[in-house]
Amino acid sequence: MRGFTGAGYDKGRALPVQAAWYAVLHLLFATWWFPARWRPALLRAFGARVGQRVLIRRGVRVHWPWKLDIGDDVWIGEDAWILNLEPVTIGHDCCVSQGALLCTGSHRRRSATFEFDNGPIRLEAGSWIAARAVVLRGVTVASGAVVGAGAVAHRDLAPGEVLTVGGAPATDVSVLPVSAKGTPA
Numbered sequence: 001m002r003g004f005t006g007a008g009y010d011k012g013r014a015l016p017v018q019a020a021w022y023a024v025l026h027l028l029f030a031t032w033w034f035p036a037r038w039r040p041a042l043l044r045a046f047g048a049r050v051g052q053r054v055l056i057r058r059g060v061r062v063h064w065p066w067k068l069d070i071g072d073d074v075w076i077g078e079d080a081w082i083l084n085l086e087p088v089t090i091g092h093d094c095c096v097s098q099g100a101l102l103c104t105g106s107h108r109r110r111s112a113t114f115e116f117d118n119g120p121i122r123l124e125a126g127s128w129i130a131a132r133a134v135v136l137r138g139v140t141v142a143s144g145a146v147v148g149a150g151a152v153a154h155r156d157l158a159p160g161e162v163l164t165v166g167g168a169p170a171t172d173v174s175v176l177p178v179s180a181k182g183t184p185a
């Protein structure tokens with residue numbers, strides 16, 4: 001690992017902007033006392049695109065706001081971590097629950113210098129990342145899909161798919177996509 005260079009990774013902003021964000025993140029944004037209604041404005045001030053009616057709870061960490069795009073009517077739960085070395089897109093009507101991790105970073109394990117192997121994450125409209133779930137780099141969670149509590153999404157999820165820790169099928173039809181006739185699709 002001595003030869004690690006970080007080749008190919010662009011932080012997207014100059015060091016003074018990165019330092020300013022880290023100060024704001026730790027002194028204001030993630031604190032319990034900072035009003036939730038102001039968190040979207042802080043993200044916008046640092047280059048994030050944030051829709052309307054977005055609720056971001058306390059303890060949420062965002063690595064680089066300028067690599068974040070959030071749609072309307074999104075809820076991000078307490079202590080969620082968006083480790084976005086690459087872009088993260090969260091579509092409309094999504095929920096990222098308490099303690100969830102969206103991690104766009106990884107490393108090439110066979111590289112002698114352990115270089116980065118990063119990739120973007122995309123959560124499509126209506127998807128849900130449940131409590132303490134993890135979405136890894138390069139993954140798209142399609143519309144209406146669910147990454148269940150504690151599960152790790154290491155591959156793309158199809159529309160309406162439910163990924164659970166043990167791979168058990170979903171038993172709650174309320175999380176399945178609904179057809180135009182009002183029945184599970």
